[in-house]
Structure formats: C-alpha cells, structure tokens
Amino acid sequence: AQSVSQHNHHVILSEAASLELGCNYSYGGTVNLFWYVQYPGQHLQLLLKYFSGDPLVKGIKGFEAEFIKSKFSFNLRKPSVQWSDTAEYFCAVRPGNTPLVFGKGTRLSVIA
Amino acid sequence: GAVVSQHPSWVICKSGTSVKIECRSLDFQATTMFWYRQFPKQSLMLMATSNEGSKATYEQGVEKDKFLINHASLTLSTLTVTSAHPEDSSFYICSVQRGAGETQYFGPGTRLLVL
Numbered sequence: 165a166q167s168v169s170q171h172n173h174h175v176i177l178s179e180a181a182s183l184e185l186g187c188n189y190s191y192g193g194t195v196n197l198f199w200y201v202q203y204p205g206q207h208l209q210l211l212l213k214y215f216s217g218d219p220l221v222k223g224i225k226g227f228e229a230e231f232i233k234s235k236f237s238f239n240l241r242k243p244s245v246q247w248s249d250t251a252e253y254f255c256a257v258r259p260g261n262t263p264l265v266f267g268k269g270t271r272l273s274v275i276a
Numbered sequence: 277g278a279v280v281s282q283h284p285s286w287v288i289c290k291s292g293t294s295v296k297i298e299c300r301s302l303d304f305q306a307t308t309m310f311w312y313r314q315f316p317k318q319s320l321m322l323m324a325t326s327n328e329g330s331k332a333t334y335e336q337g338v339e340k341d342k343f344l345i346n347h348a349s350l351t352l353s354t355l356t357v358t359s360a361h362p363e364d365s366s367f368y369i370c371s372v373q374r375g376a377g378e379t380q381y382f383g384p385g386t387r388l389l390v391l
Contacts (some may be wrong), residue, residue: 167378196377200382204383205380206371206381207383207384207385208320208369209382210379210381215378226390254319254320261376263310263322263325263380264310264322264380265322266319266320267319268318268319269318269319
C-alpha cells in the first residue's frame with residue numbers, strides 16, 4: 165500500500181549532536197515533500213518543503229532535507245541540535261494534487 | 277505565512293451532545309480546507325477535504341453524518357461532531373490551502389473530550 169514511513173519513533177540526542185531523521189515514501193510519479201514540526205503544546209509548523217529543483221532544501225532554524233528520488237527518501241538533517249529542537253517531527257507527502265499524507269512522526273528529545 | 281485559527285481550543289461535553297468547531301483562514305482566502313484527527317502519540321489522519329461551496333469529500337471510514345462539514349466561505353469551515361461519544365475524544369486539526377498544489381497551513385487544533 166502507498167505510505168509514508170518514518171523509521172525512528174523516538175530519538176534522544178545530546179545538545180550539539182548531529183541529527184538525521186529518515187523518511188521514505190512509496191508513491192510513484194510526481195510528489196511534493198514536506199517536513200512539519202510540532203513543539204510541545206503547539207500546532208504544526210512548516211519546516212521546509214520540496215516541490216522541484218535543487219534536491220537539497222534549506223528550511224528554517226538550520227534544518228535541511230535532501231530528496232533522493234532513486235531511494236524515495238526525504239531525510240531531515242541538522243548539523244547541531246539545540247534543546248529547543250525538542251519536538252515531534254512529521255514527514256508528509258503529497259502525491260499529485262491530493263491532500264497531504266503524514267508519516268507517524270518522530271519524537272526528538274534533546275538533552276542538555 | 278498563513279495564520280489559521282480554530283475555536284474553541286478545547287471543549288468538554290457530555291455524551292450525546294453535538295459540538296461545533298470553527299476553522300478560519302486569517303491571511304488568505306482558502307479554496308480548500310482539510311480536517312484531520314490526531315490521536316495521542318499518533319500521526320494526523322485526514323478526515324475530509326472541503327472546497328468552498330461544495331460538499332466535503334470524506335475519507336474511507338469517516339462517517340459523513342457524524343462529522344458534518346460546512347465550508348461556508350473562503351475563510352471559514354466548520355466541523356460538527358454530532359451525538360458525540362467518548363470514542364470521539366481526540367485532537368481535531370484543520371488545515372487550509374490557498375490553491376491547488378500550494379502549501380497546507382495548519383490550525384492550532386481543538387481538543388475534544390467527551391464524557
């Protein structure tokens with residue numbers, strides 16, 4: 165079945181560690197790709213998106229993601245995490261002009 | 277970016293009552309609005325998609341008579357949970373989109389608790 169997979173349920177990192185959160189999807193054809201973040205008690209916010217062009221996308225707060233078409237992946241990265249990055253991270257895919265389909269989310273806990 | 281508001285932010289009601297949740301797009305006219313449901317520690321599940329002036333399209337397994345959606349204008353959509361039961365307790369989130377193919381922006385959510 166078509167889906168969005170986030171492999172890590174919960175990631176725990178120390179401050180200044182590097183982060184990579186995996187996201188894979190199983191849709192063929194043209195897709196738009198997104199990463200959203202949900203800080204504790206807050207609503208979903210858009211971190212970054214990929215529609216076309218350069219597959220390395222820069223987002224807010226030092227996050228970036230790389231679209232690798234051959235691997236159907238859109239992994240999120242940050243070279244050095246901060247305590248304030250503690251949140252739930254959702255990968256989302258939009259196949260064609262359909263609504264977003266979300267992965268199950270990855271909880272990131274950053275410890276000082 | 278877009279600003280999306282939802283009202284109320286949380287509601288507690290007795291079983292059998294109906295609850296209306298409003299979603300407003302404050303920054304632009306949204307041709308399409310979406311309603312999602314999020315269970316604790318789980319992802320967002322799309323309930324329905326609505327375009328202004330037409331009937332909502334519900335996802336498989338979502339009862340359209342129980343979750344009434346009215347997309348009254350390009351800036352307002354309402355979700356009414358009719359005859360709510362404890363299993364309807366959840367976090368309901370709306371999302372707006374200016375036009376086809378554009379980014380979806382999300383509201384702060386409404387937490388519903390049915391006793």
